[in-house]
Amino acid sequence: MSISGSNSRALPWALVTPALAWTLAFFVLPFIAMGLSSLTAHEGGGLTLANYSQFFTDPSYWRAMVNSLEVTAIVTVISILLAYPFAWILAEQVPERWQRLALMLAVLPFWTSYVVRSYSWLLVLAQNGVINRALTGIGLIAEPLQLANTRFATVTGFVHFFVMLLTLTIFANLKQLSPSYRKAAADLGAGPVRTFLHVVLPLTLPGIMVGAFLTFVLCIGDYITPQILGGNNELVMPQLVMMQIGRRGDFPLASALSIILMAVVTVAYLACARWLKIERA
Amino acid sequence: MTANARNPLSTLKSRLGAACAAAALLIAAGGARAADLNALIWCDHSDPALLQPFEEANNVKVNVKEFEGTGAGLAIVEQSQPGDWDVMVIDSIDVPRGVEKGLFEPLPEDKLPFADLFAEVKMDKSTVVNGKRYGITEKFGYNTIGFNKTKVDPADMQSLASLTGDKYKGKIAIYDYYLPVIGMAALAIGKKTADLTEADLPALKAELLKMKANAKLVGEVTASQTALATGEVDILVGGGEWVTAGLAKENPALDFSIPKEGAVLWSQSLAMFKDSKNKDMALKFIQYIMSPEGQARLATSSCYWGMPANTKAALSDEQKKTLRFDEQPGFLARAQAYSAPNADLDKKMQDMWTEMLQAQ
Numbered sequence: 204m205s206i207s208g209s210n211s212r213a214l215p216w217a218l219v220t221p222a223l224a225w226t227l228a229f230f231v232l233p234f235i236a237m238g239l240s241s242l243t244a245h246e247g248g249g250l251t252l253a254n255y256s257q258f259f260t261d262p263s264y265w266r267a268m269v270n271s272l273e274v275t276a277i278v279t280v281i282s283i284l285l286a287y288p289f290a291w292i293l294a295e296q297v298p299e300r301w302q303r304l305a306l307m308l309a310v311l312p313f314w315t316s317y318v319v320r321s322y323s324w325l326l327v328l329a330q331n332g333v334i335n336r337a338l339t340g341i342g343l344i345a346e347p348l349q350l351a352n353t354r355f356a357t358v359t360g361f362v363h364f365f366v367m368l369l370t371l372t373i374f375a376n377l378k379q380l381s382p383s384y385r386k387a388a389a390d391l392g393a394g395p396v397r398t399f400l401h402v403v404l405p406l407t408l409p410g411i412m413v414g415a416f417l418t419f420v421l422c423i424g425d426y427i428t429p430q431i432l433g434g435n436n437e438l439v440m441p442q443l444v445m446m447q448i449g450r451r452g453d454f455p456l457a458s459a460l461s462i463i464l465m466a467v468v469t470v471a472y473l474a475c476a477r478w479l480k481i482e483r484a
Numbered sequence: 485m486t487a488n489a490r491n492p493l494s495t496l497k498s499r500l501g502a503a504c505a506a507a508a509l510l511i512a513a514g515g516a517r518a519a520d521l522n523a524l525i526w527c528d529h530s531d532p533a534l535l536q537p538f539e540e541a542n543n544v545k546v547n548v549k550e551f552e553g554t555g556a557g558l559a560i561v562e563q564s565q566p567g568d569w570d571v572m573v574i575d576s577i578d579v580p581r582g583v584e585k586g587l588f589e590p591l592p593e594d595k596l597p598f599a600d601l602f603a604e605v606k607m608d609k610s611t612v613v614n615g616k617r618y619g620i621t622e623k624f625g626y627n628t629i630g631f632n633k634t635k636v637d638p639a640d641m642q643s644l645a646s647l648t649g650d651k652y653k654g655k656i657a658i659y660d661y662y663l664p665v666i667g668m669a670a671l672a673i674g675k676k677t678a679d680l681t682e683a684d685l686p687a688l689k690a691e692l693l694k695m696k697a698n699a700k701l702v703g704e705v706t707a708s709q710t711a712l713a714t715g716e717v718d719i720l721v722g723g724g725e726w727v728t729a730g731l732a733k734e735n736p737a738l739d740f741s742i743p744k745e746g747a748v749l750w751s752q753s754l755a756m757f758k759d760s761k762n763k764d765m766a767l768k769f770i771q772y773i774m775s776p777e778g779q780a781r782l783a784t785s786s787c788y789w790g791m792p793a794n795t796k797a798a799l800s801d802e803q804k805k806t807l808r809f810d811e812q813p814g815f816l817a818r819a820q821a822y823s824a825p826n827a828d829l830d831k832k833m834q835d836m837w838t839e840m841l842q843a844q
Binding site: 245246261263264266267322325326329330331332349351352430431434435436437438443446447448449450451452453454 | 558701834835842
């Protein structure tokens with residue numbers, strides 16, 4: 204009996220141990236190493252806060268964070284605005300038997316390499332690209348528009364990547380929503396718009412927030428899309444991190460910038476969790 | 485026995501045991517590869533057309549690991565075990581960084597074709613440390629002006645002043661590597677790259693900002709090549725033959741110039757690791773790369789083209805024409821090497837580059 208009791212206590216730990224070991228080996232320990240690295244001087248070693256002070260005192264470094272937050276906020280908002288109706292159509296308007304196919308089509312963009320997709324967008328938005336040729340061809344514009352190598356291009360690429368991610372999380376939330384809520388609202392005299400605003404939208408906010416958080420994390424940490432589509436005309440934080448490593452191998456400064464980036468993501472998570480009380484879910 | 489088999493802990497234990505056994509096998513298999521040649525390289529060395537003839541002739545597998553930037557390469561070495569790597573491709577000016585870290589083995593000059601190299605690219609100031617040679621230049625070229633000669637006046641491309649004038653505003657891309665472009669800015673304001681000091685930074689910054697104001701984008705190799713190839717821009721600052729030569733077949737309109745103020749010479753070297761377990765094969769590899777055949781294959785690698793360091797490279801006439809082989813003496817006479825700043829100045833130059841990138 205006592206052996207059985209001991210086993211029953213040990214079993215959950217045994218089951219969770221691989222995940223804990225994985226997290227310890229591939230997140231906690233590297234994070235500690237990165238934290239320590241961020242506090243050392245690139246030349247000569249020794250403890251220093253210079254890597255952090257550089258970020259807070261150099262306007263071009265600070266600007267990179269502002270750029271990152273601006274781009275991420277714009278991408279997240281546009282993606283939500285596009286994804287919600289798309290998810291609603293999928294969940295409410297597409298017949299059940301076609302939903303599986305529709306979902307598969309929704310995830311198709313994820314099958315293509317991130318780099319290839321970015322370069323494809325570059326060709327679409329370029330001066331001689333599809334859009335400019337079409338617009339000049341039908342006479343809407345005389346001179347090609349500057350679309351590629353701009354923030355607009357970066358945002359377009361990101362939105363294309365993340366809108367489907369958000370669609371899937373919102374779709375899952377909409378499907379879990381019991382039809383009885385809407386019936387109850389209708390019984391109480393609420394019209395479709397009022398039902399949506401006061402019943403459906405609040406109940407699907409967790410799906411929106413989870414998708415928005417994933418978009419935020421992936422977008423603020425992405426290096427490739429701003430590099431390829433933004434034309435390096437405004438740096439974002441991951442590009443700044445990469446710059447420190449390339450020739451100079453300044454891992455301490457790169458670590459400090461990464462820690463700052465992680466702190467921003469953590470604040471975003473805590474804000475989401477606190478607002479929606481996700482931790483209680 | 486049956487009870488044990490059903491116990492999840494026992495199952496987990498047995499599976500962990502199996503996993504450990506599998507890991508041990510993998511490690512053993514890794515050990516069996518010690519006879520291979522492990523090379524830290526730039527992408528031009530990963531071309532099968534370059535590596536296969538060597539592998540077949542010597543019955544060896546060349547395991548390559550690509551990296552970009554000396555800092556990233558040295559970081560890979562620092563995170564490896566001594567003896568993991570046999571040879572490394574490195575910026576010639578950065579050979580002393582590897583020597584300072586005690587990584588490299590002196591090269592036997594009598595077994596390598598130093599006499600056949602272009603004299604200007606031997607880079608003795610960098611590749612020879614304390615009287616010993618630790619690197620041999622294998623390929624070189626110029627960070628200069630690449631352009632589409634059907635879209636711009638080639639005569640304008642003979643002066644760096646064209647890059648900051650209004651005529652080509654919005655038609656320019658800048659190659660995203662701070663050292664060579666800062667070198668070009670130095671040439672534009674009449675400074676020698678070897679003499680740059682902190683006092684020159686304000687003037688260099690002003691010149692860089694003027695270039696940026698005219699530029700549509702600042703891109704790494706692929707992005708700047710794509711921009712020039714698709715007509716997004718007509719001029720590439722800091723690019724050169726490594727961009728235009730690779731695209732010459734598809735777009736013969738692309739060309740490069742060495743302006744009257746000069747250009748910045750880039751050169752890559754091969755070095756052998758002191759802890760290599762396979763030094764004989766490493767030397768054979770370096771000898772192969774430096775041979776006329778190896779040099780021709782490296783110069784025309786699918787990743788990027790560049791001038792072979794060996795004057796006897798077995799290039800076809802057409803390849804020589806694309807690389808403008810015959811014009812090299814004149815080009816070299818006007819070229820200056822990358823500046824080799826100390827750590828403090830290097831950091832300040834990179835910060836200046838960051839400011840330039842963020843400038844609107």
